[in-house]
Amino acid sequence: MKFLVTGGAGFIGSHVCERLLNEGHSVHVLDDLNPFYDPAIKRRNLKSLESFGARFQFIQGDLANRSDVDAAVQGHGLDQVIHLAARAGVRPSLEQPALYQRVNVEGTVNLLEAAHQAGIRKLTLASSSSVYGVNAKVPFSEIDPIFNAISPYAASKLACEALGHVYHHLYGMDIAMLRLFTVYGPRQRPDLAIHKFARLIDRDEPIPVFGDGSTARDYTYVSDTVDGIIACTRQEFGFEVFNLGESETVPLSRLIELLETALGKKAVINRQPNQPGDVPLTYADISKARERLNYRPSVTIDRGIPLFVDWFRQATNA
Numbered sequence: 001m002k003f004l005v006t007g008g009a010g011f012i013g014s015h016v017c018e019r020l021l022n023e024g025h026s027v028h029v030l031d032d033l034n035p036f037y038d039p040a041i042k043r044r045n046l047k048s049l050e051s052f053g054a055r056f057q058f059i060q061g062d063l064a065n066r067s068d069v070d071a072a073v074q075g076h077g078l079d080q081v082i083h084l085a086a087r088a089g090v091r092p093s094l095e096q097p098a099l100y101q102r103v104n105v106e107g108t109v110n111l112l113e114a115a116h117q118a119g120i121r122k123l124t125l126a127s128s129s130s131v132y133g134v135n136a137k138v139p140f141s142e143i144d145p146i147f148n149a150i151s152p153y154a155a156s157k158l159a160c161e162a163l164g165h166v167y168h169h170l171y172g173m174d175i176a177m178l179r180l181f182t183v184y185g186p187r188q189r190p191d192l193a194i195h196k197f198a199r200l201i202d203r204d205e206p207i208p209v210f211g212d213g214s215t216a217r218d219y220t221y222v223s224d225t226v227d228g229i230i231a232c233t234r235q236e237f238g239f240e241v242f243n244l245g246e247s248e249t250v251p252l253s254r255l256i257e258l259l260e261t262a263l264g265k266k267a268v269i270n271r272q273p274n275q276p277g278d279v280p281l282t283y284a285d286i287s288k289a290r291e292r293l294n295y296r297p298s299v300t301i302d303r304g305i306p307l308f309v310d311w312f313r314q315a316t317n318a
Contacts, residue, residue, distance in 0.1 A: 006034060088189070
């Protein structure tokens with residue numbers, strides 16, 4: 001099959017592309033290589049994908065530019081779209097809320113409309129655990145109310161989920177929305193906590209810890225997330241929402257301990273106040289994904305952090 005993967009030069013996207021190419025599919029990538037983090041990192045990811053030859057094609061373009069999206073979608077004989085591109089991150093969205101709505105919401109509309117006009121029926125779209133907001137009920141289930149977003153980023157992802165349902169309802173498009181829970185692993189973005197903390201601990205520099213270390217996340221190793229994404233491409237749903245997490249919560253203090261052990265160094269803690277927009281806990285109920293996708297995450301945090309640190313050391317010394 002022939003896939004378009006938006007955001008395919010990024011962290012999760014490059015892993016998805018690699019999996020698809022290894023399975024014999026053809027992959028087109030649409031990515032704008034924006035400077036949210038160093039574009040050279042994305043170019044390295046692309047260089048690895050280019051080794052697959054003619055089955056891989058990169059298109060540089062902006063989701064918010066309809067002509068760029070049309071050029072990536074139409075006339076290529078695409079079978080499916082995997083939409084991973086977005087402006088990411090809760091804290092940056094507080095500083096640039098309009099940008100997040102333009103790229104994430106308007107960009108998703110552009111993609112859905114282009115796919116509809118090109119006759120592409122099946123799309124898999126990335127949402128986020130952020131849509132659950134401050135949710136007192138744990139673990140988070142796909143049937144929980146999600147009307148309490150606490151950041152512009154979360155609000156943009158809520159809008160994308162609603163748009164996915166609209167295009168399913170109006171045009172019969174087959175759409176899976178995936179609520180991803182704190183993905184980590186090789187190629188992780190340098191601004192994300194695990195990568196940032198590893199870099200600072202390795203340099204004997206202080207790590208910023210917001211709050212008392214009791215906040216907890218459902219950290220999900222990237223290969224497990226990719227398993228769930230690929231499973232969605234292999235069947236039809238109509239319209240469905242799935243949590244893709246590890247279904248294990250890890251307090252920030254425990255995460256730091258695991259990094260210290262793997263790196264062989266103690267962290268220097270720089271305590272800071274809790275940040276607006278941050279949620280205290282994420283915890284995925286993955287029973288629906290287990291049943292419908294045969295989703296079986298297998299890389300626990302105790303195994304995943306040493307794997308990440310192995311990659312980090314190789315990448316740092318390259």
